[in-house]
Amino acid sequence: MAPHHLSGRPSRTTAAALTAAALFAGAAFGLAPVAEAAPARAANTASASSSSSLKFYDIPGSGGITLKGNVFTPAGAEAGDRYPLIVFPTSWGMPQIEYLAQAQKLADAGYTVVSYTSRGFWLSGGNIEVAGPPDVADVSSVIDWALAHTPSDPARIGMGGVSYGAGISLLAAGHDKRIKAVVAMSGWADLIQSIYSGRTQHLQAAAMLGAAGRITGRPSAELNQILKEFLGSDLSKEQDMIDWGRKRSPATYLDQINKNGAALMLGNAWGDSLFPPNQYADFFTKLTGPKRLELRPGDHATAEATGLLGLPNDVWSDAHRWFDHYLKGADNGIDKEQPVQLKSRTDGSYEGYPSWQAVGTATEKLALNGTQKIWANVDSGADGGIIFLSSILDQFAKLPPMASIPLLPRSFAAVWQSPAYGEDRRIRGTAKLHTTLTSTKESGTLVAYLYDVGPLGLGKLVSNAPFTFHGQTPGKPFPVDLELFSTSYDVPAGHRLALVVDTVDPLYIEHNPLGAQLTFSSPASDPSSLTVPLREK
Numbered sequence: 001m002a003p004h005h006l007s008g009r010p011s012r013t014t015a016a017a018l019t020a021a022a023l024f025a026g027a028a029f030g031l032a033p034v035a036e037a038a039p040a041r042a043a044n045t046a047s048a049s050s051s052s053s054l055k056f057y058d059i060p061g062s063g064g065i066t067l068k069g070n071v072f073t074p075a076g077a078e079a080g081d082r083y084p085l086i087v088f089p090t091s092w093g094m095p096q097i098e099y100l101a102q103a104q105k106l107a108d109a110g111y112t113v114v115s116y117t118s119r120g121f122w123l124s125g126g127n128i129e130v131a132g133p134p135d136v137a138d139v140s141s142v143i144d145w146a147l148a149h150t151p152s153d154p155a156r157i158g159m160g161g162v163s164y165g166a167g168i169s170l171l172a173a174g175h176d177k178r179i180k181a182v183v184a185m186s187g188w189a190d191l192i193q194s195i196y197s198g199r200t201q202h203l204q205a206a207a208m209l210g211a212a213g214r215i216t217g218r219p220s221a222e223l224n225q226i227l228k229e230f231l232g233s234d235l236s237k238e239q240d241m242i243d244w245g246r247k248r249s250p251a252t253y254l255d256q257i258n259k260n261g262a263a264l265m266l267g268n269a270w271g272d273s274l275f276p277p278n279q280y281a282d283f284f285t286k287l288t289g290p291k292r293l294e295l296r297p298g299d300h301a302t303a304e305a306t307g308l309l310g311l312p313n314d315v316w317s318d319a320h321r322w323f324d325h326y327l328k329g330a331d332n333g334i335d336k337e338q339p340v341q342l343k344s345r346t347d348g349s350y351e352g353y354p355s356w357q358a359v360g361t362a363t364e365k366l367a368l369n370g371t372q373k374i375w376a377n378v379d380s381g382a383d384g385g386i387i388f389l390s391s392i393l394d395q396f397a398k399l400p401p402m403a404s405i406p407l408l409p410r411s412f413a414a415v416w417q418s419p420a421y422g423e424d425r426r427i428r429g430t431a432k433l434h435t436t437l438t439s440t441k442e443s444g445t446l447v448a449y450l451y452d453v454g455p456l457g458l459g460k461l462v463s464n465a466p467f468t469f470h471g472q473t474p475g476k477p478f479p480v481d482l483e484l485f486s487t488s489y490d491v492p493a494g495h496r497l498a499l500v501v502d503t504v505d506p507l508y509i510e511h512n513p514l515g516a517q518l519t520f521s522s523p524a525s526d527p528s529s530l531t532v533p534l535r536e537k
Helices: 012-028 096-108 133-149 164-173 191-195 203-216 221-231 235-247 250-260 277-286 302-308 314-328 389-397
Strands: 053-060 066-073 083-089 112-116 152-162 179-185 263-269 291-296 340-343 350-353 362-367 372-375 402-404 414-417 425-429 432-439 444-453 458-469 478-483 487-491 496-502 517-521 529-534
Touching: 053 096, 053 133, 066 096, 066 133, 083 096, 083 133, 083 164, 083 314, 096 112, 096 302, 096 314, 112 133, 133 152, 133 164, 152 164, 152 314, 164 179, 164 250, 179 314, 191 235, 191 277, 203 221, 221 235, 250 277, 263 277, 263 302, 263 314, 277 291, 291 314, 302 314, 302 389, 372 414, 432 444, 458 478, 458 487, 458 496, 496 529
Parallel strands: 083 112, 083 152, 152 179, 179 263, 263 291, 291 340
Antiparallel strands: 053 066, 066 112, 340 350, 362 529, 372 517, 402 458, 414 496, 425 487, 425 529, 432 478, 432 517, 432 529, 444 458, 444 496
16 A cells, blocks of 8 residues: 655654644643653663654555554565564544654564554544444454554554553454553543543543544544433433443453453553543453553653653653563563552652552541531532643642641531541552431432641642432432542641542532532441551551
């Protein structure tokens, strides 16, 4: 097939400049915020040779559509040469030049690298299917094309991507057994648990994705309908939405992914506004093949953003090592490292664990004694922040969302506080709330927040999570169990923890009827508590 547009040997500066332009466009839509450089923790073990070559192609996708793509080929490739193949589907709303800087590095290290604009976006054909069956079929079509038109080795095929590209890559690992290694950065394993956790619509996340899709592509009729039902809180369509999401969730195909046996590396940020880390950690735990989980400070795609510009970056350094080991057989030690790597939000240090279950094995149970009653429909001032902005400020300036705990109005916020700690508390993993709730209405929403409270009463947000209920009998108590979003955070000595629960947060759609009241109690037979996971000293 004839190359499309241009070909040549771009310099690293050119590749980085093109990628920077793509990231700038993505940042304008809130897709991939550009982050400052982070020092590389482990260098790529493969040495670079002379510059690889780049060509742009029209690649046939599934169902007869055309995907806009590009191919980096190692320098000096001759007829009969075969190199490991890596395929990169683009992120939501991003064009095919998204991965140029990293693709060139990989090609210089001896890989054939194919990137393509996911269907429905920019100049690629079709409609946006949200990682539906056509997107998964596209991956196999691209692999077929690459094996026929590039010097690729059919026995050494890898997939990778950021965000949307990560989700598509994981889904493809369950449908195409030719894929031997995957690096999925800032992706999802369970789409419903990502944007509908606690049976609560993540308003800002869904609205942003919908708007970006309309600006950069062509949403399918099915996507438009799902968004309408999702944002419109149509409970009669809830099961349709859940079924739609399950079809697009790698966790649904877990058995097949395990059977195919691809080596999977998962990376995410503690404050990911679109795909919170809990669902990735749950998925990771159930994988039976070679696996690795990396969690770092930041928001959606910020941890790997500098690497897309070709700058030193921990995530991409480990991605190269992962591909080198599982596609080239390099003895670089990544398979011998602890498979769970966590970077603290507080001091930026890395900690290794043999499993997710080994994280936060020590626990502290805070009793939530007494009875507290709050009115619904009013924002108390305790909030999870703004998507992207809040977690980026936390990542680079250590400024998470804050609230003055003494000034929170107790008519609209239930508050419990621990005593001041004599030594620091290193929170690692997933805090769990258990309480008994009585509502004056059959439906409602609550949002739980965990704060690190200093001596002056200023609380820094450690974690949060929403919970929505429907069909409850007014005036009848019922139990609530809620997992807050996983995190890694150190509470200094002299500080205390505070649990705050209110009913309104701009991040989420709330379902509190006008005039509703929520009562939190702690029956002797079933005490209310917050279980906080801690790193053992």
